[in-house]
Amino acid sequence: MTIAQRQGFYALVEDELAELQQRLRDVGRGAHPTFAAASTHLFGSPGKLLRPTLVFLAARFGPHSSDRTIVDLAESLELVHTASLVHDDIVDRADVRRNVPTVNAVWNDDVALIVGDYLFAKAYALAAVLPKPEVIAIVAQTVFALCDGELTEVTSPPAIPSEKQYLDRIELKTASLYAACCQGAALLADADPEHVAALGAYGTNVGLSFQITDDVLDLVGSEALGKEVGRDLAEGMPTLPMIYAVEDSEGDELASRILAPDKDPRERRDLIARIRASGGVERAHGRARLFHDQAVAALDRLPERPERDALREVADFILRRER
Amino acid sequence: MTIAQRQGFYALVEDELAELQQRLRDVGRGAHPTFAAASTHLFGSPGKLLRPTLVFLAARFGPHSSDRTIVDLAESLELVHTASLVHDDIVDRADVRRNVPTVNAVWNDDVALIVGDYLFAKAYALAAVLPKPEVIAIVAQTVFALCDGELTEVTSPPAIPSEKQYLDRIELKTASLYAACCQGAALLADADPEHVAALGAYGTNVGLSFQITDDVLDLVGSEALGKEVGRDLAEGMPTLPMIYAVEDSEGDELASRILAPDKDPRERRDLIARIRASGGVERAHGRARLFHDQAVAALDRLPERPERDALREVADFILRRER
Numbered sequence: 001m002t003i004a005q006r007q008g009f010y011a012l013v014e015d016e017l018a019e020l021q022q023r024l025r026d027v028g029r030g031a032h033p034t035f036a037a038a039s040t041h042l043f044g045s046p047g048k049l050l051r052p053t054l055v056f057l058a059a060r061f062g063p064h065s066s067d068r069t070i071v072d073l074a075e076s077l078e079l080v081h082t083a084s085l086v087h088d089d090i091v092d093r094a095d096v097r098r099n100v101p102t103v104n105a106v107w108n109d110d111v112a113l114i115v116g117d118y119l120f121a122k123a124y125a126l127a128a129v130l131p132k133p134e135v136i137a138i139v140a141q142t143v144f145a146l147c148d149g150e151l152t153e154v155t156s157p158p159a160i161p162s163e164k165q166y167l168d169r170i171e172l173k174t175a176s177l178y179a180a181c182c183q184g185a186a187l188l189a190d191a192d193p194e195h196v197a198a199l200g201a202y203g204t205n206v207g208l209s210f211q212i213t214d215d216v217l218d219l220v221g222s223e224a225l226g227k228e229v230g231r232d233l234a235e236g237m238p239t240l241p242m243i244y245a246v247e248d249s250e251g252d253e254l255a256s257r258i259l260a261p262d263k264d265p266r267e268r269r270d271l272i273a274r275i276r277a278s279g280g281v282e283r284a285h286g287r288a289r290l291f292h293d294q295a296v297a298a299l300d301r302l303p304e305r306p307e308r309d310a311l312r313e314v315a316d317f318i319l320r321r322e323r
Numbered sequence: 324m325t326i327a328q329r330q331g332f333y334a335l336v337e338d339e340l341a342e343l344q345q346r347l348r349d350v351g352r353g354a355h356p357t358f359a360a361a362s363t364h365l366f367g368s369p370g371k372l373l374r375p376t377l378v379f380l381a382a383r384f385g386p387h388s389s390d391r392t393i394v395d396l397a398e399s400l401e402l403v404h405t406a407s408l409v410h411d412d413i414v415d416r417a418d419v420r421r422n423v424p425t426v427n428a429v430w431n432d433d434v435a436l437i438v439g440d441y442l443f444a445k446a447y448a449l450a451a452v453l454p455k456p457e458v459i460a461i462v463a464q465t466v467f468a469l470c471d472g473e474l475t476e477v478t479s480p481p482a483i484p485s486e487k488q489y490l491d492r493i494e495l496k497t498a499s500l501y502a503a504c505c506q507g508a509a510l511l512a513d514a515d516p517e518h519v520a521a522l523g524a525y526g527t528n529v530g531l532s533f534q535i536t537d538d539v540l541d542l543v544g545s546e547a548l549g550k551e552v553g554r555d556l557a558e559g560m561p562t563l564p565m566i567y568a569v570e571d572s573e574g575d576e577l578a579s580r581i582l583a584p585d586k587d588p589r590e591r592r593d594l595i596a597r598i599r600a601s602g603g604v605e606r607a608h609g610r611a612r613l614f615h616d617q618a619v620a621a622l623d624r625l626p627e628r629p630e631r632d633a634l635r636e637v638a639d640f641i642l643r644r645e646r
């Protein structure tokens with residue numbers, strides 16, 4: 001079963017996605033053998049490709065949606081995303097992502113560092129030749145946002161953040177890239193400025209909804225679906241459901257247990273049960289639904305088209321997915 | 324004493340260098356506080372600024388040498404250089420560079436990783452708006468070359484390389500950036516294609532001469548001048564003087580001792596004495612002089628100008644410096 005058969009919203013942009021996947025498979029061709037092998041490893045089993053799907057759907061709101069530069073933008077942003085994951089996995093000492101061993105686990109941290117640099121360089125080389133300076137600036141701003149978010153993460157003292165601090169961080173680390181996909185593609189395709197703004201708002205909100213849902217799934221996801229459960233907890237990384245659970249609890253005991261590093265599996269299971277038993281998970285899911293609703297509301301400012309329906313389906317899928 | 328007073332060749336481009344230094348001091352302004360602090364740390368005590376000096380001198384061979392874009396290129400390539408050093412220092416577990424503690428030593432590896440990503444992003448953002456796609460491509464190719472060189476370094480089995488393997492590696496890791504400075508600047512300033520080619524050849528050869536001289540100084544430099552001696556040996560990183568010393572020795576004993584990790588200070592001193600006693604250091608210095616001579620010969624293809632004399636002085640300085 002190909003991706004396009006799994007969810008209806010892929011169907012509209014199947015051709016572009018196929019071209020993108022071919023390009024991603026070729027990223028390492030002719031380069032250093034270790035980079036070539038790491039690229040094959042990274043792009044051999046494609047993920048959900050939500051970000052490029054958003055690029056291709058958003059571009060359809062402008063007259064130049066079939067320009068090759070749209071695929072360049074999609075590839076550039078997917079490479080930015082992959083490069084930042086490769087570097088994050090070093091920082092997080094992660095061995096597995098999406099059921100696949102990380103580059104640092106298969107090779108080592110040194111190789112992963114350079115492979116990430118290489119992917120960023122490929123991403124920028126593609127972005128640099130895009131015909132619109134404002135779109136190039138969006139790609140650059142996205143990387144700055146990712147770095148800002150990651151720096152905030154590694155320099156924060158071990159403490160439960162406020163809801164606002166959490167939302168600021170995920171806006172930098174996740175939503176900025178979703179916004180760049182939608183807004184950048186619409187700009188590049190010469191869409192009406194109002195539609196560019198609507199797609200930017202859609203992207204930001206859908207990105208926030210995506211990340212909160214991800215953080216909820218980390219606590220309630222099914223390991224049978226290949227989702228490693230409790231990874232944020234294991235790392236002592238407080239997410240929104242935990243923040244809400246701590247708000248509902250008395251004293252500092254739950255906060256200290258969440259922040260403690262190197263939890264054993266038993267403590268991890270106990271904590272998951274405790275957080276699930278609080279209203280934190282439902283409240284976080286409700287917050288994700290609010291962002292979903294704002295994303296969908298932004299779509300009202302776009303003309304009625306199959307692509308608009310598809311964007312709504314993407315937002316629904318992001319909120320309802322189980323992995 | 325400012326840099327410009329130290330060596331005559333700086334005098335011609337003093338204004339551009341001053342502007343560049345101001346820009347580098349401002350790189351972290353308004354960004355994440357940790358990035359701002361790391362930037363101040365990195366750019367607070369400027370190095371020799373040889374690469375930007377080459378950019379400004381090479382640009383003088385075209386009619387547009389005083390365009391602001393020339394300073395953009397110089398800043399972009401200096402940021403590429405700094406970013407790659409910050410990442411290399413993680414890989415090399417280096418605590419000190421040019422007598423200054425590294426970012427990974429002052430903060431930690433995670434911060435250094437993200438600071439490097441940030442600097443690369445700044446470099447690309449500057450390069451992306453340069454008015455000539457072929458110059459943007461040169462910046463991108465340079466980063467690929469740096470990554471290739473570094474990947475070759477971290478994936479090589481512990482063995483003494485051949486002279487050719489060594490030269491290939493330093494061409495990727497050092498000379499490509501020198502070539503980009505000279506060739507990129509000349510292209511951007513609209514110099515005659517023959518002069519662009521001559522400056523490219525000059526840059527490659529001066530870069531090779533620079534790196535071999537650096538590797539010689541690592542063995543014979545004076546610690547009184549603030550040069551940490553024997554660092555390559557300590558890391559088990561074979562350089563040209565060592566390659567030649569091994570060629571001159573009998574059996575595998577010297578090779579194994581050079582490649583051994585975690586040498587104690589006594590073994591390091593013994594090995595330095597042994598390599599100095601061989602003809603390896605003089606032969607490597609002779610090889611650097613050959614590249615110097617080829618660099619100077621390339622200058623004959625340029626019109627006679629004070630900038631041409633200055634480029635010759637840079638080549639002489641690179642060969643004769645003591646730190």
